[in-house]
């Protein structure tokens with residue numbers, strides 16, 4: 001069951017990235033990157049290892065500051081805001097390495113994501129939040145309701161990904177950045193996560209970095225290929241997949 005958009009979400013976010021540049025010391029990692037994620041769009045970002053995808057995500061989410069260029073969400077400039085201020089403006093993100101509080105229970109993690117995430121919330125038994133309708137609905141939606149008392153460490157990798165997604169959605173993002181959501185998942189876990197992502201309301205725009213090209217081709221309306229820190233091309237999945245430049249730079253590499 002998908003969350004009810006009219007209750008949970010506002011309209012999808014419009015991301016505009018303009019002229020982003022980033023170097024680490026003398027190594028140029030991103031060179032004048034321009035692209036957009038339109039409201040409600042499912043946008044995939046692919047590229048070989050080291051192409052600059054994570055750096056670009058970190059610049060959009062605020063974990064890194066660009067040397068030049070800007071990031072706007074729904075016309076508001078985010079470039080110089082902190083990660084937390086970007087979250088408050090509707091930007092949600094998952095990480096390649098999970099950011100869950102693994103020694104805590106699933107319930108406690110969900111409660112933390114509903115509150116302000118500060119320590120005092122952790123001192124409250126999470127059971128008190130059981131009457132919180134939003135928490136129980138999302139636990140059910142992500143098939144976590146049977147696991148509320150389990151410590152996150154004991155969950156499968158696939159369930160941890162589901163939990164992470166449930167938690168980031170509590171912040172009601174208008175734009176969600178998913179960083180390699182399928183990494184380390186079994187084919188079955190991957191299919192389940194794909195189904196969950198597909199069910200997300202169109203009021204949330206998505207930007208997905210993923211090495212699993214089949215998953216990206218299947219889930220996304222538009223795909224951007226990043227190559228050596230530059231945008232190689234951007235377009236519908238069928239066009240990008242048959243682009244000879246892309247096949248040379250990326251898909252050929254992936255087949256090798």
Ligand SMILES: Nc1ncnc2c1ncn2[C@@H]1O[C@H](COP(=O)(O)OP(=O)(O)OP(=O)(O)O)[C@@H](O)[C@H]1O
Nearest residue numbers: 024025027029047048049050051052053054055056
């Ligand atoms: N903090 C850093 N300091 C120095 N170099 C870095 C730093 N972060 C990334 N790099 C370099 O920037 C380049 C791009 O890295 P990035 O992680 O953005 O690529 P990626 O496309 O996400 O790769 P992957 O698919 O392997 O995650 C790489 O050469 C990497 O070594």
